[in-house]
Amino acid sequence: MTNEKNPTTSTAKHGSVLVLGGGIAGIQSALDLADAGFKVYLVEKQPSIGGTMPQLDKTFPTNDCAMCILAPKLVATGRHPNIELMTYSDLKKIEGEIGNFTVTINKKARSVDESLCNGCGLCVEQCLVRFKPQKPKQYDATKSLEKNDLKEVDHIMNTYGKTSDAIIPIMQAINEHYNHLPKNILRYVSQEVGVPLAQVYHVATFYTSFSLKPRGKHTIKVCMGTACHVRGSPRVLDEIQRVLKIEPGETTDDGMFTLETVNCLGACAIGPVVVIDEKYYMVKPGEFGKILNTITLEKSSPLIAEVK
Amino acid sequence: MRRIGVFICHCGINIAQNVDVKALTDYASHLNGVVVAKEYKYMCSDVGATLIKDTIKEFKLDGVVIASCSPRMHEHTFRRVANDGGVNPYRVEISNIREQCSWAHSNKEQATEKAKYLVRSAVSKALSLEPLKPSKLKVIPEALVIGGGIAGIQTSLDLADDGFKVHLVERDPSVGGHMAQLDKTFPTLDCSSCILTPKMMEVANHDNIELLSYSEITSIEGSIGNYTVKIRKKPRYVDVDKCTGCGDCATACRLKDRIVSEFNQGMGKRGAAYMPFPQAVPLKYVIDAKKCLFLTKGKCGEEPLCKKACAQDAINFNQKEEIVERKVGAIVVATGYDIMDPTIVYEYGYDTSPDVITTLEMERLISSSGPTKGEILRPSNQQKPKSVTFILCIGSRDETQCTWCCRIGCMTALKQVYLLREKLGEDVEINVCYNDLRSFGKGYEEFYRKVRGLHTNMFRGRPSEVRTMKENLKIDIFDTTTNKLFEIKTDMVVLVPAMMPRTDATEFARLLHLTLSGDGFFLEAHPKLRPVDTFVNGIFIAGCCQAPKDIQDTVSQASAAASRAATILSQEELEIDPLIAMVDEDACTGCGICVEVCPYEARTLNERKRIAEVNDALCAGCGGCIAACPSNASIHKNFTKKQLLNMVDDIM
Numbered sequence: 019m020t021n022e023k024n025p026t027t028s029t030a031k032h033g034s035v036l037v038l039g040g041g042i043a044g045i046q047s048a049l050d051l052a053d054a055g056f057k058v059y060l061v062e063k064q065p066s067i068g069g070t071m072p073q074l075d076k077t078f079p080t081n082d083c084a085m086c087i088l089a090p091k092l093v094a095t096g097r098h099p100n101i102e103l104m105t106y107s108d109l110k111k112i113e114g115e116i117g118n119f120t121v122t123i124n125k126k127a128r129s130v131d132e133s134l135c136n137g138c139g140l141c142v143e144q145c146l147v148r149f150k151p152q153k154p155k156q157y158d159a160t161k162s163l164e165k166n167d168l169k170e171v172d173h174i175m176n177t178y179g180k181t182s183d184a185i186i187p188i189m190q191a192i193n194e195h196y197n198h199l200p201k202n203i204l205r206y207v208s209q210e211v212g213v214p215l216a217q218v219y220h221v222a223t224f225y226t227s228f229s230l231k232p233r234g235k236h237t238i239k240v241c242m243g244t245a246c247h248v249r250g251s252p253r254v255l256d257e258i259q260r261v262l263k264i265e266p267g268e269t270t271d272d273g274m275f276t277l278e279t280v281n282c283l284g285a286c287a288i289g290p291v292v293v294i295d296e297k298y299y300m301v302k303p304g305e306f307g308k309i310l311n312t313i314t315l316e317k318s319s320p321l322i323a324e325v326k
Numbered sequence: 327m328r329r330i331g332v333f334i335c336h337c338g339i340n341i342a343q344n345v346d347v348k349a350l351t352d353y354a355s356h357l358n359g360v361v362v363a364k365e366y367k368y369m370c371s372d373v374g375a376t377l378i379k380d381t382i383k384e385f386k387l388d389g390v391v392i393a394s395c396s397p398r399m400h401e402h403t404f405r406r407v408a409n410d411g412g413v414n415p416y417r418v419e420i421s422n423i424r425e426q427c428s429w430a431h432s433n434k435e436q437a438t439e440k441a442k443y444l445v446r447s448a449v450s451k452a453l454s455l456e457p458l459k460p461s462k463l464k465v466i467p468e469a470l471v472i473g474g475g476i477a478g479i480q481t482s483l484d485l486a487d488d489g490f491k492v493h494l495v496e497r498d499p500s501v502g503g504h505m506a507q508l509d510k511t512f513p514t515l516d517c518s519s520c521i522l523t524p525k526m527m528e529v530a531n532h533d534n535i536e537l538l539s540y541s542e543i544t545s546i547e548g549s550i551g552n553y554t555v556k557i558r559k560k561p562r563y564v565d566v567d568k569c570t571g572c573g574d575c576a577t578a579c580r581l582k583d584r585i586v587s588e589f590n591q592g593m594g595k596r597g598a599a600y601m602p603f604p605q606a607v608p609l610k611y612v613i614d615a616k617k618c619l620f621l622t623k624g625k626c627g628e629e630p631l632c633k634k635a636c637a638q639d640a641i642n643f644n645q646k647e648e649i650v651e652r653k654v655g656a657i658v659v660a661t662g663y664d665i666m667d668p669t670i671v672y673e674y675g676y677d678t679s680p681d682v683i684t685t686l687e688m689e690r691l692i693s694s695s696g697p698t699k700g701e702i703l704r705p706s707n708q709q710k711p712k713s714v715t716f717i718l719c720i721g722s723r724d725e726t727q728c729t730w731c732c733r734i735g736c737m738t739a740l741k742q743v744y745l746l747r748e749k750l751g752e753d754v755e756i757n758v759c760y761n762d763l764r765s766f767g768k769g770y771e772e773f774y775r776k777v778r779g780l781h782t783n784m785f786r787g788r789p790s791e792v793r794t795m796k797e798n799l800k801i802d803i804f805d806t807t808t809n810k811l812f813e814i815k816t817d818m819v820v821l822v823p824a825m826m827p828r829t830d831a832t833e834f835a836r837l838l839h840l841t842l843s844g845d846g847f848f849l850e851a852h853p854k855l856r857p858v859d860t861f862v863n864g865i866f867i868a869g870c871c872q873a874p875k876d877i878q879d880t881v882s883q884a885s886a887a888a889s890r891a892a893t894i895l896s897q898e899e900l901e902i903d904p905l906i907a908m909v910d911e912d913a914c915t916g917c918g919i920c921v922e923v924c925p926y927e928a929r930t931l932n933e934r935k936r937i938a939e940v941n942d943a944l945c946a947g948c949g950g951c952i953a954a955c956p957s958n959a960s961i962h963k964n965f966t967k968k969q970l971l972n973m974v975d976d977i978m
Contacts, residue, residue, distance in 0.1 A: 042855075046855075050889050050890060050893055051889075053893035054889070054892050054893045054896045055896050055897070077854055079853070080853050080854075082854075087852070087854065087855050088855075091855065093399070097402070097403070133372075136338060136367075136368045136370075136371055137338075138337070138338025138339060138340070138368075139338065139339075140338060140339065
């Protein structure tokens with residue numbers, strides 16, 4: 019090696035070591051040797067040390083971030099006075115024997131003066147063949163909406179104002195009108211109000227009063243709170259499930275009823291409580307059929323007939 | 327009056343595009359205590375460093391503020407530059423206006439305003455920074471290696487070859503550990519003792535190694551670079567200088583062939599005067615004090631026969647245990663593992679039938695130096711078995727016993743299948759009941775394929791139990807690869823038991839202040855990047871005391887631990903970062919809370935003065951004691967309450 023330097027006097031006594039490969043194995047060997055006082059030449063084929071490890075996201079089994087644990091070692095290698103980094107270099111020839119090797123290394127032309135480059139990135143900005151990120155085609159949510167829906171949603175948005183503050187009232191109004199939040203309308207709202215779609219979904223999934231699935235014409239809520247529970251609400255729920263053939267959270271096939279359970283409706287005194295379309299009923303087990311009858315529902319529904 | 331210089335870096339365009347550096351420099355130059363403010367495109371470059379050095383000299387600065395990137399990046403660089411210029415390196419304060427300002431904001435006006443606040447508070451801290459000096463600690467260039475298995479042997483040899491004095495402490499009368507008990511090693515099938523014995527001999531004869539066999543550690547004090555270790559040498563009742571290893575005492579012993587041999591895993595017998603195994607190092611006899619008639623009853627016939635038989639007069643019943651003290655700079659722990667007691671998994675009949683044995687016992691049967699001289703005989707009737715069945719994962723990968731994989735079980739079983747086929751011939755049936763066969767190492771998968779070709783019956787599943795019948799043993803196994811239930815009648819069952827931490831690992835960890843991981847093995851400082859370091863500086867771990875592993879991995883880890891220890895031992899002095907805790911002796915009430923909270927054992931209570939003290943070498947500057955101290959007596963150097971409050975006042 020022609021450009022041999024001896025940064026500390028101790029290295030002259032110890033000699034020097036060549037480490038081939040600048041992945042995590044080479045880096046660790048180089049650091050340990052350098053800490054022990056040896057001069058180390060670390061040769062790496064690529065323009066940067068690091069190897070495969072920086073390409074990983076997390077590492078098993080502890081799932082720590084690969085870059086977070088590697089980066090300090092990269093920095094330490096770069097600035098260790100006993101390590102001479104030779105990146106973008108190839109091994110050409112090894113001669114000699116243990117204790118006295120002569121190594122020829124081909125330093126490929128980087129065409130950038132390493133001692134002057136500060137990594138500012140201005141050359142990348144100016145380069146004519148630089149990578150230009152391609153912008154994805156703008157998605158226009160307007161086209162996915164029917165004319166009526168467009169009119170309705172525009173009306174709702176104009177009522178509350180197209181600002182991010184109004185996102186909850188707007189979504190409430192849409193939820194009320196459609197009985198759920200249709201996907202294409204949420205996209206349209208996100209586009210018009212300027213709130214990211216992820217944030218719209220964030221709100222939609224947070225509040226239980228919003229639903230992303232179509233709901234029935236009538237919503238049946240069964241209270242499962244402690245007071246109602248001891249008064250027999252599980253049996254009431256069983257009965258409703260049997261009659262309507264749906265589980266809590268589901269809607270009947272004909273789109274008439276949606277069944278939900280709630281934790282408390284604040285009407286413990288009249289428990290077990292069932293709320294149908296915001297009307298409160300005290301339902302004793304076995305009486306649900308009767309109540310379903312008394313509600314003014316579409317008489318044509320075959321379901322009612324079955325209950326009778 | 328202090329003279330502070332402020333240096334502001336553009337970092338190319340990283341800072342300059344969002345912070346008006348000119349305005350910031352102008353602002354900084356008018357701050358109280360600042361005599362000069364300069365800007366440059368890259369402060370970290372050689373030109374920048376020269377600019378700082380020259381400015382320090384020109385303006386006779388005594389403190390430096392650098393407004394640049396995170397201190398994580400270049401604090402080290404700038405401290406060195408300041409030192410070269412003649413300013414105490416601990417009077418450098420970094421103001422992070424890149425990560426915490428220009429990168430985080432897009433409004434140039436507001437970002438510049440924020441940068442001004444950051445620089446102002448950095449200047450106020452710089453005004454009160456104390457000059458500090460890193461203390462030096464002399465390193466004792468000697469190492470202590472605890473455990474004389476293959477890990478301890480390899481570490482000792484590496485360190486000794488590097489030129490450091492090594493004290494190797496082994497609890498048993500001989501070094502060698504578990505590896506000495508093995509016959510052959512997978513996957514290359516080289517004879518274990520053929521490759522181990524030369525290393526054991528080298529350990530005994532190396533000029534730089536002091537072998538303390540039959541000895542245990544009693545206490546360890548001190549810190550990195552300077553540990554004081556007390557070692558208890560147990561009495562052998564044999565003068566090692568006189569003993570030639572002839573064996574006359576063992577032949578003469580009245581208890582000859584009456585005591586269970588630990589080395590042969592209970593498969594063979596020894597006397598009270600014994601040599602653990604023929605290749606033992608040191609090649610000296612030992613008298614078992616717990617069994618010897620003379621030592622337990624005070625009488626052994628007319629006179630002890632061993633004493634009479636020994637021509638060298640080496641037997642000495644007056645030996646007493648001895649405590650020796652050694653001073654070392656680094657410690658490598660290689661205490662190994664224990665094998666799980668298979669009686670815990672009672673359904674496999676380890677304690678009901680003598681024909682149910684462990685792999686280590688089988689290893690002794692296979693070994694030509696073992697109790698049967700290498701013949702495979704059924705323990706119950708000393709006949710050649712017609713059928714042998716291996717059951718893998720006894721206690722391993724088992725939620726009720728050891729959740730981990732022992733990493734050697736599959737390969738050990740495969741190796742023994744190969745050796746049994748060699749010794750017993752083609753007409754013996756060999757069955758293997760496995761969960762998964764994990765042949766993960768170099769050459770392991772190829773070895774597995776070779777064994778599968780040897781007419782081995784492989785069953786994937788866990789047998790329900792091993793039933794002891796009149797003639798033989800019966801096993802029901804449901805093979806999940808063919809979905810069939812098999813009934814195996816077999817002569818011998820070999821269990822592959824789990825690898826466990828040493829039974830006294832917890833106690834030992836307390837002695838060294840080591841941490842244990844959830845499974846009870848010693849915990850490494852980082853599972854990937856510091857696999858042989860521990861949380862105690864200067865103590866390293868190697869081999870199976872860290873986690874189960876095979877011989878290959880153990881030896882690599884042992885060499886790694888030796889090289890990590892060498893990085894400490896090769897330095898004459900260790901520089902101790904002065905940014906650590908100190909105690910205001912007037913304010914300290916000696917309550918001891920800081921001693922409790924310190925995770926590095928750096929705090930001690932001086933009982934005489936009734937104040938707490940800091941061990942500079944152990945303190946990591948974490949600040950835990952500062953937060954915990956109820957009387958404000960714990961102070962972090964250059965992070966004092968006053969300094970920090972000044973910074974806050976200037977930001978508000």
